[in-house]
Amino acid sequence: MTENKTSQPSGKEIGYLDMELLRFTTAGSVDDGKSTLIGRLLYDSKAIFEDQMEAIERASISRGAEEVNLALLTDGLRAEREQGITIDVAYRYFATPKRKFIIADTPGHIQYTRNMVTGASTANAAVILIDARNGVIEQTRRHAYIASLLQIPHVVVCVNKMDLVDFAKDVFDAIVADFGSVATKLAIQDVHFLPISAKLGDNVVEASLHMDWYTGPTFIGLMETLPVGGDHNFDDPRFPVQYVIRPISDQYHDYRGYAGRVAGGIFRVGQEVVVLPGGLQSTIEGIDFGSESLASAFPPQSVTIRLSNEIDISRGSMIVAVGNLPTVGQEIELMVCWLNAKPLQVKGKYLVKHTSSEMRCLVNEVVYKVNINTLDEVKDDLSVGLNDIARITIKTVKPLFYDSYKRNRETGSLIIIDESTNNVVGAGMII
Amino acid sequence: MEHTTINHLRELEAESIFVIREVAAQFENPVMLFSGGKDSIVMFYLARKAFYPAKVPFPLMHIDTGHNFEETILYRDDLAEKTGTRMIVRYVQDSIDKGRAVEEKGVNASRNVLQTVTLLDAIEELKFDCAMGGGRRDEEKARAKERFFSHRDEFGQWDPKNQRPELWNLFNGRKHIGEHFRVFPISNWTEMDVWQYILMENIPMPSLYYTHEREVFCRDGVWLATAPFMKLKPGEKAEIRQVRCRTIGDITCTGVTLSKANTLEEIIQEVAASRVTERGGRADDKRSEAAMEDRKKEGYF
Numbered sequence: 001m002t003e004n005k006t007s008q009p010s011g012k013e014i015g016y017l018d019m020e021l022l023r024f025t026t027a028g029s030v031d032d033g034k035s036t037l038i039g040r041l042l043y044d045s046k047a048i049f050e051d052q053m054e055a056i057e058r059a060s061i062s063r064g065a066e067e068v069n070l071a072l073l074t075d076g077l078r079a080e081r082e083q084g085i086t087i088d089v090a091y092r093y094f095a096t097p098k099r100k101f102i103i104a105d106t107p108g109h110i111q112y113t114r115n116m117v118t119g120a121s122t123a124n125a126a127v128i129l130i131d132a133r134n135g136v137i138e139q140t141r142r143h144a145y146i147a148s149l150l151q152i153p154h155v156v157v158c159v160n161k162m163d164l165v166d167f168a169k170d171v172f173d174a175i176v177a178d179f180g181s182v183a184t185k186l187a188i189q190d191v192h193f194l195p196i197s198a199k200l201g202d203n204v205v206e207a208s209l210h211m212d213w214y215t216g217p218t219f220i221g222l223m224e225t226l227p228v229g230g231d232h233n234f235d236d237p238r239f240p241v242q243y244v245i246r247p248i249s250d251q252y253h254d255y256r257g258y259a260g261r262v263a264g265g266i267f268r269v270g271q272e273v274v275v276l277p278g279g280l281q282s283t284i285e286g287i288d289f290g291s292e293s294l295a296s297a298f299p300p301q302s303v304t305i306r307l308s309n310e311i312d313i314s315r316g317s318m319i320v321a322v323g324n325l326p327t328v329g330q331e332i333e334l335m336v337c338w339l340n341a342k343p344l345q346v347k348g349k350y351l352v353k354h355t356s357s358e359m360r361c362l363v364n365e366v367v368y369k370v371n372i373n374t375l376d377e378v379k380d381d382l383s384v385g386l387n388d389i390a391r392i393t394i395k396t397v398k399p400l401f402y403d404s405y406k407r408n409r410e411t412g413s414l415i416i417i418d419e420s421t422n423n424v425v426g427a428g429m430i431i
Numbered sequence: 432m433e434h435t436t437i438n439h440l441r442e443l444e445a446e447s448i449f450v451i452r453e454v455a456a457q458f459e460n461p462v463m464l465f466s467g468g469k470d471s472i473v474m475f476y477l478a479r480k481a482f483y484p485a486k487v488p489f490p491l492m493h494i495d496t497g498h499n500f501e502e503t504i505l506y507r508d509d510l511a512e513k514t515g516t517r518m519i520v521r522y523v524q525d526s527i528d529k530g531r532a533v534e535e536k537g538v539n540a541s542r543n544v545l546q547t548v549t550l551l552d553a554i555e556e557l558k559f560d561c562a563m564g565g566g567r568r569d570e571e572k573a574r575a576k577e578r579f580f581s582h583r584d585e586f587g588q589w590d591p592k593n594q595r596p597e598l599w600n601l602f603n604g605r606k607h608i609g610e611h612f613r614v615f616p617i618s619n620w621t622e623m624d625v626w627q628y629i630l631m632e633n634i635p636m637p638s639l640y641y642t643h644e645r646e647v648f649c650r651d652g653v654w655l656a657t658a659p660f661m662k663l664k665p666g667e668k669a670e671i672r673q674v675r676c677r678t679i680g681d682i683t684c685t686g687v688t689l690s691k692a693n694t695l696e697e698i699i700q701e702v703a704a705s706r707v708t709e710r711g712g713r714a715d716d717k718r719s720e721a722a723m724e725d726r727k728k729e730g731y732f
Contacts, residue, residue, distance in 0.1 A: 018438050019438060019439045020436065020438065020439060021438075021439035021442045021443070088576045088591070088592070088594065089576070090572075090575045090576050091568045091569075091575050091576075091618070091619070092569075092575065093568070093569045093619075093621045095621070095623065099439075100439040100621075100624070102619055114596055115596075117596075117598065118596050118597060118598055121598040121599045122598075122599060122600075229435065229436045232435075234435055242449070242452045242453065242456055243452045243455055243456045243482075245482055245483075245484075245485050246485065247484050247485035247486070248485070248486075249484075249485075249486075251484075252484045252485070255484060255485075259452050259481070259482075260452075261445060261448075261449045261600070266435065288483070289480070290479070290480035290483045291483055291484070298435045300437075300442060300445050300446070301437065301441075301445050302444075302445040302446075302448040302449045302452070302481070304483075315456050339596045351605075353601050353603060354601075356456070409599065410599070410600070413598070413599045413601065414601070415596075415598055415599075415601045415603065417603060417605060422603070422605035422606055422607065423595055424595050424596045424597070424598070424603050427596070427598045
């Protein structure tokens, strides 16, 4: 192999090595400028390269547009470009000297609730766009509801197209008040408001020259400083075993390591742990990460844990702390977002996938359906179809080791799979 | 207060290791595709870390177009030997000889597209139920919509408008007989992340990525290396320049960049300052606006 050449003294000098990662999802309705905002972010942060810019210039001109349409940058599939709509979740990447960002760009049409839920499931922050001319509309409420349902830690409301309302403060203030009451009702904790013009770039990367009444950060400034460190659960140690490592070699003959990703809390060498199912106790002998040994491990690290005594552990087992056990149960109540055109079958059998375990379940009942425009509970029509959100109860064939989704997004989430098609048909958040 | 944050590279690494371990746990006969380029090298190093001190529990497979940079093959064989990893090689030339694939004609002829035939044949022959690839979502707009676990029907095809939902870290690898999965463990990495990680982990790279003198010629604004099977058009002339590869693939369509970058730090600075995407030098993507989408639907990497 070729030896690497490194100029001295260390790579740290060129920076970037100590950046944090922030994942955010963007939601908005069809014409509120979401793609333009993303195009603007990528362009102004220089994540759009010349060849991509030339390609969208060519495409804009061939479609008769007078100016370059930054939205074309995010339409990846042929059908999307032809129809001028976004069909699927698209992932975008850019970085500033402070942070690396991953955008899950989700389409805003009513029928694509499922994509919004998908994008929201891994996000630290939700960016909701509101057209300044229209204010808070039904779709805004729906996006806010999904952000709260999926427990996205931070919500950033961008009041866009401020240029079309003469950059008026009272327009912005009225929308802030309107959305504020929605946020209170949904118990959204951390909300931020920004007046922007994605098209002109006001308050996106550069501060606006038209709104001296606004003294807050720009969009990028805010996204660079949102606290993301506390977004994981560091209180309840949970380690779903993903894979058992047993080397077939003389050197590591007795090695038995449990590979997985820490789903909650902090694990330390020497710590007393309980292994589920079974409830046998052991002590953490070592935490391995490649050839390194670690003193502790926390979310979202992928490590290998070794225990001091031999216990029967396989994929689907969970290592937890003594004195801090998850709920162990088979009758589970959850909120579900239905993702498939074939409706949920009450008394139907499905597969559930939860952490590293997979098992059959039976849907017992639909408690209520949510009208996501009014946020009311609907009890007179309990049919759950594509894009519906409902509270249901299921019974699993074996006990599940879980926490509520509010407490832990990793051990509180599950997916429902239709065994006949193998497709993912439901996204569940345990209550 | 205990330190409970990790930097973006460690977070991406943790995610990729998780995905690779899911593949080993969920599939009976997975394979990791290896091209000799930086992405597949990084993916392989992540796999080693995922299962250490055990060996990587799946083989690597190289779909060889026969139109390689010599250094790629040397690096590949050396890597397999030093790490004790099984390296399967399947040749596009064999597909052509058997009449399964037809060589393109003309000056821009490339075997890039033909790799799909050889790859799908190899998956069927060796009964692989999952093939991991080093594709990244930031590479190209059709890739931006790809799942980590990407389902392929019995013809090996991708249906981008009807992908399975993928939520949280719950990856669904269930499939019917004859179908398979493509899994992309480094989906969320950018070109910059890959280079920073190579630097952080000090991963040895093929010499092609560093500046060297090479005989090249310029076609449609892209510098290409000369080779016996490359025909020059009238007006094109071969000359010696200081170049390096930004991506490594089939020699017929891998553009090289004029560069004096001789260290990982210099490469990172060059990537940071670059105003053209790495695939800007890839003639295979320039064929049409939907070139990548079309190739992926057929079963390309």
